Every structure is written in structure tokens, then in C-alpha cells.
Amino acid sequence: MHITVLGTGIVGTCTAAWLQRDGHRITFVSPLPAGEACSFGNAGSLSPSACLPVGLPGMWKQVPGWLRDPDGPLTIRAAYLPVVLPWLVRFLRHSRRDEVVRIATALRGLLAPIFESYAPLLAHANAQHLVRHGGCLYVYSSQQAAARWQWGMNLRRSLGVDLQDVDRDTLEQLEPDLKGRFRFGILAPDNGSTLDPSQLVKALHAQCLADGAQMLQGEAAGFEQQGGRVRAVRLADGRRIECDGVVVAAGAWCAPLARALGLRVPLESQRGYHVTVQSSNLALHHTVMAPEYNLMVNPMAMGLRLAGSVEFAGLAPPPNYRRADVLLAKGQEMFPHLDTSRTTRWMGHRPCLPDSLPVIGRAPALDNAWLAFGHGHVGMCGGATTGREVAHLVAGRTPQVDLAPFRPDRF
Numbered sequence: 001m002h003i004t005v006l007g008t009g010i011v012g013t014c015t016a017a018w019l020q021r022d023g024h025r026i027t028f029v030s031p032l033p034a035g036e037a038c039s040f041g042n043a044g045s046l047s048p049s050a051c052l053p054v055g056l057p058g059m060w061k062q063v064p065g066w067l068r069d070p071d072g073p074l075t076i077r078a079a080y081l082p083v084v085l086p087w088l089v090r091f092l093r094h095s096r097r098d099e100v101v102r103i104a105t106a107l108r109g110l111l112a113p114i115f116e117s118y119a120p121l122l123a124h125a126n127a128q129h130l131v132r133h134g135g136c137l138y139v140y141s142s143q144q145a146a147a148r149w150q151w152g153m154n155l156r157r158s159l160g161v162d163l164q165d166v167d168r169d170t171l172e173q174l175e176p177d178l179k180g181r182f183r184f185g186i187l188a189p190d191n192g193s194t195l196d197p198s199q200l201v202k203a204l205h206a207q208c209l210a211d212g213a214q215m216l217q218g219e220a221a222g223f224e225q226q227g228g229r230v231r232a233v234r235l236a237d238g239r240r241i242e243c244d245g246v247v248v249a250a251g252a253w254c255a256p257l258a259r260a261l262g263l264r265v266p267l268e269s270q271r272g273y274h275v276t277v278q279s280s281n282l283a284l285h286h287t288v289m290a291p292e293y294n295l296m297v298n299p300m301a302m303g304l305r306l307a308g309s310v311e312f313a314g315l316a317p318p319p320n321y322r323r324a325d326v327l328l329a330k331g332q333e334m335f336p337h338l339d340t341s342r343t344t345r346w347m348g349h350r351p352c353l354p355d356s357l358p359v360i361g362r363a364p365a366l367d368n369a370w371l372a373f374g375h376g377h378v379g380m381c382g383g384a385t386t387g388r389e390v391a392h393l394v395a396g397r398t399p400q401v402d403l404a405p406f407r408p409d410r411f
């Protein structure tokens with residue numbers, strides 16, 4: 001079939017790559033070049049362990065304090081509060097204990113095969129060097145401090161995630177640069193990361209083009225439908241692309257496209273920030289997650305990336321780089337000897353649904369339209385498996401992952 005894939009982030013690109021393996025002809029549509037939207041500047045963690053939803057039991061009690069703290073991990077722009085409030089209420093409803101267990105089980109199913117579903121794509125694109133299998137260290141100021149996150153860690157363990165307690169001496173041997181602030185750690189040895197998320201997407205996308213895909217720079221705006229099928233994609237500039245099928249994988253920009261296919265999805269942007277310290281003088285070997293600092297630290301090809309923060313402000317307003325400066329200040333607290341003389345800052349839109357699960361499946365009213373978006377905080381982790389599963393759906397094969405929790409019409 002000739003399939004039009006809307007979006008050239010990690011999800012659209014991996015989906016196209018998997019579809020090509022089945023012999024489909026691909027046309028990409030995206031206003032931006034590959035790997036330039038949210039997939040550009042994320043923390044690059046590839047974690048089978050990242051199966052917890054964002055909203056955890058009891059979290060709501062912390063929200064007022066976070067909102068009052070200008071350096072806190074969460075902000076909502078005042079003008080946007082009335083818009084996002086109904087979404088936040090739904091989000092908090094999904095943070096009940098039983099709901100969190102259900103969501104984590106579903107996410108674990110999607111994330112456990114990360115490396116198996118990336119492997120053939122990376123090998124084909126000769127991009128294995130962009131993925132590292134170094135493990136992730138969760139680090140804490142003390143074992144008592146770590147107890148605050150124990151429920152979630154136990155849930156991960158119950159879902160088969162290998163997590164190993166690490167005492168202070170071992171922690172300092174594993175990562176001498178963590179000496180001083182951190183006295184307890186948990187090692188997730190099966191986690192990995194990418195040295196450059198944008199280059200990873202670009203490498204996979206370039207391989208798709210080499211394998212015959214076409215790239216059209218433009219914005220999809222709607223669809224021509226006939227007899228329960230999409231016949232063509234309409235672009236905002238008036239062009240139209242006739243196709244035998246369409247995959248909507250345009251990240252945080254998918255809501256109007258889904259609506260045009262008959263689905264209302266409560267998609268919201270959780271804006272996140274990074275600082276990349278190009279002058280970093282640290283020699284970290286793992287990705288480091290410091291829950292007390294709400295900070296993910298990843299040594300990458302272009303420097304040390306410090307990433308995190310959640311800001312609700314919608315898609316349009318410009319970044320507030322003070323949020324990134326807060327991340328840098330936290331990084332300096334964690335690593336007092338870090339050379340921060342050269343840094344870059346960035347903001348990206350995480351595509352988020354209130355239950356922290358993506359949408360993966362066929363548009364119910366149409367035979368040849370599939371949706372793959374809403375991966376929130378774990379799009380790099382879930383991109384390749386999502387692509388593989390969409391290819392199964394398109395081919396009419398039985399999915400390898402239980403996709404029922406990701407049904408597009410669940411809202």
C-alpha cells in the first residue's frame with residue numbers, strides 16, 4: 001500500500017521504517033525536518049523500567065507546594081489554567097493506586113521489548129552506535145529518602161523490572177562524580193540511552209528515504225474520506241496526497257487530525273526543558289535519575305544533558321527559559337564541580353493523555369487510518385515498539401503487545 005505517515009518524530013519515523021519492512025510505500029508529511037520537534041531534545045533515556053505513569057498515588061498533595069515554588073518541577077501559566085483544568089482533573093483521577101497498577105502493567109508491555117524492536121531498524125540504518133546499554137542509576141541522598149519512592153519501585157519490580165540496591169561505596173565506584181550528595185542508589189541494569197535522540201531519528205529517517213520513502217514538507221490539515229476509507233490527505237497549503245492508508249503520528253499536534261478522523265482525544269502538551277552542558281567535565285557512565293531533584297541527567301555526544309520540568313501553557317506561547325535555568329541550578333547542586341561555561345537550552349512539547357498511555361490503534365470509523373501518538377514522557381522508549389505494532393495492525397497480524405489499554409476510542 002501507499003501509506004502517508006504524518007509526523008517525522010521518533011514515532012512516525014519508526015512506524016514508517018516498520019511499514020517499509022512489510023513492503024509498503026511511504027510518504028512522510030511534516031512541517032519540520034525529521035527529529036526536530038519533541039524528539040530533538042529529550043533526555044534520551046531508553047528505559048524498559050520507565051513504566052510508571054506520571055501521576056502517582058498521593059501526588060495531588062504535593063501539587064499546591066510545587067505550584068507555589070518558582071523552582072518547583074510543575075508550573076501552569078495563569079491564563080492557561082481554565083483551559084487545562086478539566087484535563088488535570090482527569091489526570092488526577094488516573095493516579096489512584098489500582099489505576100496506576102493497570103497503567104504501569106500496560107506500559108511495561110510496551111516498553112519491555114524496547115531493544116528488540118529498535119534492533120532491526122538500527123542495524124539496517126547502521127545507527128547502532130547511537131544507542132548505549134549502560135544502565136540507569138536512580139540516586140538518593142539517603143536510603144530513608146529513597147523510601148518515598150519505594151511503592152513505585154516495588155511496582156516496577158513486580159512487573160519484572162530488574163532493580164538492584166546500591167550502597168554508598170558501590171555508588172561512588174560506579175560513578176565517582178556522584179560523590180558527596182548521594183548515599184544510596186538503585187541500578188536498573190537493563191536500561192539504555194541514546195547519545196543523541198535527534199540524530200537517532202534522522203538516521204532512521206534517512207534510511208527510510210534511501211529505501212524509497214518520500215518526504216513532503218507541509219502541514220496535514222484534513223482528509224478526504226469515501227466509503228469508510230481515507231482517500232487522500234489534505235495539506236494546509238492546498239496540496240493533496242492520494243494514498244491507500246494514513247498513520248497519524250504528529251505528536252502533540254494530533255488532536256485536530258484525530259478529530260478530522262472522528263475521534264476526540266484529550267491531548268495536552270506537557271512542555272519540558274533541557275540544558276545541555278557542552279563544556280561538561282564529568283565522566284558519567286550511566287543515565288542518572290535524581291528524584292529529589294526531579295532531574296534526569298544523561299551524558300550525550302554533544303555534552304551532559306539535564307532534562308525535566310512540566311509546564312502547562314499550550315502549544316503556542318514561547319518558551320520560558322527560566323525553567324531551563326532552574327534545571328541547570330539543580331545540576332550544579334548535584335555536581336558542584338561541573339563546568340557550565342558553555343550551555344544550550346531547549347523546550348519541547350510532550351504529547352500527553354490524562355492516563356499517561358499513548359493512543360495506538362485504528363480509527364474506529366475508518367478501515368485504513370491508524371493513530372500512534374500521546375507517548376508523553378516515554379516516546380523514545382516506546383517509539384520502535386509502537387511502529388512494530390502499527391505494522392502488525394496494518395497487515396492484519398495479531399499484535400505482539402496487548403494494545404487494548406491504548407485503544408483510540410477509550411476517552
Ligand SMILES: Cc1cc2nc3c(=O)[nH]c(=O)nc-3n(C[C@H](O)[C@H](O)[C@H](O)COP(=O)(O)OP(=O)(O)OC[C@H]3O[C@@H](n4cnc5c(N)ncnc54)[C@H](O)[C@@H]3O)c2cc1C
Nearest residue numbers: 008009011038039042043045220250251272378379380381
Ligand atoms: C524534557 C523532555 C525529556 C524527555 N525525556 C525522554 C526520555 O528520556 N525518554 C523518552 O522515551 N522520552 C522522553 N521524552 C518524551 C519524548 O521526547 C516524546 O514522547 C517523543 O519525542 C514524542 O515523539 P513523537 O514522534 O510522538 O512527537 P515529535 O517528536 O514531537 O514529532 C511530531 C512530528 O509531527 C510533525 N507535525 C506537527 N504538526 C503536523 C501536521 N499538522 N502534519 C504533519 N506533521 C505534523 C512535527 O513536525 C514532528 O515531525 C522527553 C520529553 C521532554 C520534553
